[in-house]
Amino acid sequence: MSFPPPEDGIIRGGSGAQLSVDYVVDVGQPDGKGRALLDVRDQHTNRNGHLHGGIIAMLLDAACGFTASMRLGEGDALTPLVTVQLNISFVGEVEKGQRVIAVGHYTGGGRKIAHIHGELADGTGRVVATAMGVFRKITPRGTT
Amino acid sequence: MSFPPPEDGIIRGGSGAQLSVDYVVDVGQPDGKGRALLDVRDQHTNRNGHLHGGIIAMLLDAACGFTASMRLGEGDALTPLVTVQLNISFVGEVEKGQRVIAVGHYTGGGRKIAHIHGELADGTGRVVATAMGVFRKITPRGTT
Amino acid sequence: MSFPPPEDGIIRGGSGAQLSVDYVVDVGQPDGKGRALLDVRDQHTNRNGHLHGGIIAMLLDAACGFTASMRLGEGDALTPLVTVQLNISFVGEVEKGQRVIAVGHYTGGGRKIAHIHGELADGTGRVVATAMGVFRKITPRGTT
Amino acid sequence: MSFPPPEDGIIRGGSGAQLSVDYVVDVGQPDGKGRALLDVRDQHTNRNGHLHGGIIAMLLDAACGFTASMRLGEGDALTPLVTVQLNISFVGEVEKGQRVIAVGHYTGGGRKIAHIHGELADGTGRVVATAMGVFRKITPRGTT
Numbered sequence: 001m002s003f004p005p006p007e008d009g010i011i012r013g014g015s016g017a018q019l020s021v022d023y024v025v026d027v028g029q030p031d032g033k034g035r036a037l038l039d040v041r042d043q044h045t046n047r048n049g050h051l052h053g054g055i056i057a058m059l060l061d062a063a064c065g066f067t068a069s070m071r072l073g074e075g076d077a078l079t080p081l082v083t084v085q086l087n088i089s090f091v092g093e094v095e096k097g098q099r100v101i102a103v104g105h106y107t108g109g110g111r112k113i114a115h116i117h118g119e120l121a122d123g124t125g126r127v128v129a130t131a132m133g134v135f136r137k138i139t140p141r142g143t144t
Numbered sequence: 145m146s147f148p149p150p151e152d153g154i155i156r157g158g159s160g161a162q163l164s165v166d167y168v169v170d171v172g173q174p175d176g177k178g179r180a181l182l183d184v185r186d187q188h189t190n191r192n193g194h195l196h197g198g199i200i201a202m203l204l205d206a207a208c209g210f211t212a213s214m215r216l217g218e219g220d221a222l223t224p225l226v227t228v229q230l231n232i233s234f235v236g237e238v239e240k241g242q243r244v245i246a247v248g249h250y251t252g253g254g255r256k257i258a259h260i261h262g263e264l265a266d267g268t269g270r271v272v273a274t275a276m277g278v279f280r281k282i283t284p285r286g287t288t
Numbered sequence: 289m290s291f292p293p294p295e296d297g298i299i300r301g302g303s304g305a306q307l308s309v310d311y312v313v314d315v316g317q318p319d320g321k322g323r324a325l326l327d328v329r330d331q332h333t334n335r336n337g338h339l340h341g342g343i344i345a346m347l348l349d350a351a352c353g354f355t356a357s358m359r360l361g362e363g364d365a366l367t368p369l370v371t372v373q374l375n376i377s378f379v380g381e382v383e384k385g386q387r388v389i390a391v392g393h394y395t396g397g398g399r400k401i402a403h404i405h406g407e408l409a410d411g412t413g414r415v416v417a418t419a420m421g422v423f424r425k426i427t428p429r430g431t432t
Numbered sequence: 433m434s435f436p437p438p439e440d441g442i443i444r445g446g447s448g449a450q451l452s453v454d455y456v457v458d459v460g461q462p463d464g465k466g467r468a469l470l471d472v473r474d475q476h477t478n479r480n481g482h483l484h485g486g487i488i489a490m491l492l493d494a495a496c497g498f499t500a501s502m503r504l505g506e507g508d509a510l511t512p513l514v515t516v517q518l519n520i521s522f523v524g525e526v527e528k529g530q531r532v533i534a535v536g537h538y539t540g541g542g543r544k545i546a547h548i549h550g551e552l553a554d555g556t557g558r559v560v561a562t563a564m565g566v567f568r569k570i571t572p573r574g575t576t
Contacts, residue, residue, distance in 0.1 A: 014191055015189055015190045015191045015196060016185075016186040016187045016188060016189040016190075016196075017187065017188055017189060017190060017196035017198060017199055019187070020164070020165075020187035020188075021164075021198075041160075042160040043160045043161065043163070043164035044160060044161055044164075045159055045160040045161060046159045046160075046161060047158055047159045047224070048224065048226075052159060052160075052161035052202065052205075053201075053202070053205045053209075053227045053230065054161060054165075054198060054199070054201050054202020054203070054205050054206070055161055055198070055202070057197075057198050057201030057202065057205070057230070057232075058196065058197070058198020058199070058201065058202070059198070061197045061198050061201070062198070065197075080191070080192065082192075082234065082237075083197045083234050084233075084234060085231070085232065085233050085234065086197065086201070086231070086232050086234070087229070087230070087231040087232070088201075088229065088230050088231070088232075089228075089229050090226065090227050090228060090229065090230070093226075
């Protein structure tokens with residue numbers, strides 16, 4: 001079920017949700033960190049007109065998940081996995097019109113489990129949210 | 145900035161993100177708990193064809209946030225607030241075609257802070273994800 | 289490495305930390321939930337004279353961990369496991385002189401992973417803290 | 433209720449729990465980060481003979497809490513505060529005989545709320561656990 005990442009490392013529309021929310025995944029950087037980018041538009045805002053917490057969660061889940069997928073994958077392949085737990089701290093707010101980027105950072109784990117920290121920042125580098133997640137590799141027959 | 149809930153307690157398209165993702169909020173139940181409902185379609189799925197973790201987070205944030213908003217509001221009004229921290233445990237998976245419902249439950253707090261637990265279940269009542277969040281009331285001039 | 293629980297279900301001094309902090313574990317209740325009890329004394333207080341957050345974490349880790357251990361164990365045995373992630377919401381405070389009790393509640397999982405919610409209350413049943421944890425079974429050779 | 437830190441920045445026995453568990457707090461480093469140090473002995477171990485998760489939580493709570501206290505304090509004073517939520521990822525294990533150190537890192541917040549990340553490492557710098565916490569300043573009359 002593993003699959004190689006695209007040559008340029010850019011994934012668009014990799015799932016129904018990604019297609020609908022319209023964020024871009026970048027797994028092509030040499031630092032081995034997954035990234036998710038979004039240009040914040042009306043469809044991403046909450047009642048206060050800021051980037052919605054659920055969209056923030058989605059971007060951090062993607063960035064952290066792809067970081068885990070690269071780390072747990074054999075060779076250069078992306079390994080299928082599930083999010084076990086994801087914790088998000090909402091530190092600041094973002095208005096529409098901004099570009100935000102989420103980055104994952106591997107902090108430890110084993111052969112099947114990866115602990116990942118994530119950070120979502122706006123175009124000026126200001127941190128908007130941080131995350132701490134646990135991801136688990138899925139094996140073909142789901143035996144573990 | 146507080147506002148009364150709609151007469152039937154149903155909120156549709158209350159924000160750009162809600163309109164786009166197309167979930168329904170219910171703040172009209174007598175138990176004082178906020179709810180968020182979604183009929184899972186292609187636009188809500190992850191790479192494995194299941195309900196995306198980011199959408200799960202969005203529904204739990206909404207259900208828990210509205211629960212906090214009712215609790216922290218004076219009288220019957222919904223109080224504006226921000227999510228401070230939201231933790232999500234992914235317990236199971238949901239296929240498209242199912243209806244899921246997230247419910248918030250107040251566990252404690254004070255005049256400005258509310259601690260809320262959330263649970264998202266599928267149509268059969270099976271728990272798919274649980275959440276633990278902290279929400280903070282926004283005051284008019286943002287003085288606190 | 290699994291071991292049967294004691295006949296009366298009460299574990300005292302099961303580890304160096306438990307012996308030092310002096311809490312009691314109860315795995316003998318018919319509801320299958322692990323519990324940890326503590327009589328709050330000076331040695332358990334923080335700078336403000338209330339029960340220390342670290343002790344609260346220890347009690348919730350124990351209650352949730354033993355709940356997971358019973359659930360993941362085969363038959364009636366307690367299975368060795370590790371805490372993968374533990375999230376704690378501090379809802380209230382407790383003075384010394386009170387007895388507190390932490391209880392774990394299984395919310396889902398698989399053969400090796402358990403998701404557990406926990407609640408710590410004082411003698412009057414008032415909730416002081418809640419928790420959400422993930423626990424993983426340790427296999428003999430640590431191969432997974 | 434604020435108080436100045438000790439001249440050398442070292443706090444021993446600042447609370448009943450600290451005295452009993454016997455860890456040392458360091459708030460005297462020029463980077464403005466709080467630290468908690470412990471020499472792991474029998475009294476700190478879990479059933480498997482490793483550093484107990486509850487003690488790990490206590491050290492991270494202390495390191496993150498003092499980091500928040502310095503940040504939210506006016507001038508050089510340490511401000512009294514409470515832990516609102518603390519999430520811990522258990523990445524590795526530590527045997528007794530080792531010295532561990534927890535460090536807090538401010539990631540954002542406002543006048544009354546601080547978001548802090550924490551990391552606990554062993555003597556070789558290997559990360560054993562990470563944390564993400566929210567802390568809230570206590571005002572004299574508890575009015576907020």
